[in-house]
Amino acid sequence: MFEPVTIKDIAKALGLSTSTVSRALRDTHEISAATKKMVLDYAKEIGYQPNPIALSLKERRSKSIGVVVSEVANSYFSQAINGIESIAYDRGYHVILSQTHESYDREVVNVQHLASRSVDGLLVSLSSQTKDISHLKQLHDKGLPIVFFDRVAEEINTHKVIANNEKGAYEATAHLIRSGYRRIAHLTSSNQLSISIERLSGYEAALQDHGLSVNNDYIKHCPHGGMIYEETESKIKELLALDEKPDAIFVAGDRLSTGCLSVFKNLNISMPDDMAIAGFSNSDVLDLFNPSLTSVRQPAFEIGKLATQMLIQLIEAKYPVEEFEKKVLDTELFVRNA
């Protein structure tokens, strides 16, 4: 089967030692031009490719980074992965994917798996179920570079890249208020997620700045982040059953936003008459939805790019990095049906 040609084969064929061949290929100054040319020509002729695994063993690095996201089939993450991949390949790194499907257990298993397969670093967006992050803290303490994006763990001191969730949430909520809605509910995912906290805070700030009070009955959490239709539906039904039924909802997630529209369709809730919606989403076909959706769009591609650049910087740093930064990128509000 598939017998790759090694440096030894070249050495034997040319009557040289492996060290000379190695040096010739790496273009060291201490090899004569003649020998160098001979080796390079022959190497090209027989199609020599250095064995990356042997290199990895020697250099103690694998030139690959692990990515932990909840779901690839999610427009935000697939765009972020696009950004990750664009940088990684340029820098010669492989991208190894893993999905948590919003499950804490799968997150632990995947992180362990990636670490044991010796990735050089980790790009992590936490699952919605994750509360305990010791599986990551442990690896980070041991020296494994980690960069968080989107759903970050504040307890771990490292680089983080996120969207300006608070501002985005504020703008979306303010837009609803400007459009005349006063009883604005908030549908979000699990309450410990960084993005949930930030978006909730933006929502509350917008209400307060416009003289509206925050009603806790109006705030509903979906721990599975819209992955389970029934969960989303039941939360919306709870909102509808309130005495003072809300007239608008600010939805805090991609899957939740489309999930919301599905529920509306099934329950025959017309929008925006019965209820208006504004929500976070990175879907690129939102214009085609009916009812159409005013949305907050995150610069997912940019976030992925930045996070990867920062991770590679950590990986390739000569001295341990002590100063970490959190990059916050602005979101964009797309007003539709306005």
Added chain:
Amino acid sequence: MFEPVTIKDIAKALGLSTSTVSRALRDTHEISAATKKMVLDYAKEIGYQPNPIALSLKERRSKSIGVVVSEVANSYFSQAINGIESIAYDRGYHVILSQTHESYDREVVNVQHLASRSVDGLLVSLSSQTKDISHLKQLHDKGLPIVFFDRVAEEINTHKVIANNEKGAYEATAHLIRSGYRRIAHLTSSNQLSISIERLSGYEAALQDHGLSVNNDYIKHCPHGGMIYEETESKIKELLALDEKPDAIFVAGDRLSTGCLSVFKNLNISMPDDMAIAGFSNSDVLDLFNPSLTSVRQPAFEIGKLATQMLIQLIEAKYPVEEFEKKVLDTELFVRNA
């Protein structure tokens, strides 16, 4: 930084040789129970993890598979990747992603890159631009296991997993005919792609079986498969400019289908009055679209799973496999706006 514990550390600490430790960890019968227990206990205590790279070098396999798709941010592929990942992780393989963005050059580079990083096998769906497949043939001839899915290369003799594109296209076209349309156009991607050929053939068969003739002016190719809005728009404009303007379009791809709806929206073409559409798409929020879309859905997750199973079977085969099969999975027709 991060100094992983090796088998040597254990050997030194316990006053044994590395071979004994290795054998104890692998639970060989020729190690005494006492030594075995001592080694196992100590290994657990200090958290020993075997170095996968050293293993790879020795075993000459990396336990990773490369995946080549056009775009992750595409519902069909993200679902397929989901299926790929589910099997791969179960079997202890890593999934290394790469995207061609429908470009032949990027496909060549990515395939080369993956091969040089010694993946154990390749899961490939060709880019829409790819006509020459010598970059794959070369690797395949050298013995690298490859399994194609979705967009396959007939010239390479290996396993293939596809949807029943012809039948799916037939059903969608027949549905349009049953709905009363007679001048049915066909919008598809580049003409050399296997899926284009098969879907075209199903489209033509449906027309003929219902006594309609095939009009070549009605068949439009978008070489970029819907990645470029202007391309899609211009093709649709060509259709609209025909003397006998079509009254329906059968669209042969995910991105093309949503692209088509965008064009309709921008050109103020109302559906289905001005033009009806039925198309291939795996988007899971199609119900929310307006106008809604009758669609052919492929079992993307299943296709990914099957392809991965077949690839791992090839990788782990003791003797070279000579018999290859092509699995064809049925599509599902979702009738909407009917």
Added chain:
DNA sequence: TAAATTTGTGCAATCGTTCCCGACAACGTT
């Protein structure tokens, strides 16, 4: 009791590559 066998362990090669040393010419310097 001596020989044969079993049991438990260590040595060393191997995977492909790099790199520290050391060897040994052919020079140039005093």
Added chain:
DNA sequence: AACGTTGTCGGGAACGATTGCACAAATTTA
């Protein structure tokens, strides 16, 4: 003429793990 430089190259250890073989000690067999 003796010595130091410089330019080329090879030997061999190392990265972490596995494994065939050798070998001692313990046990069984003749």
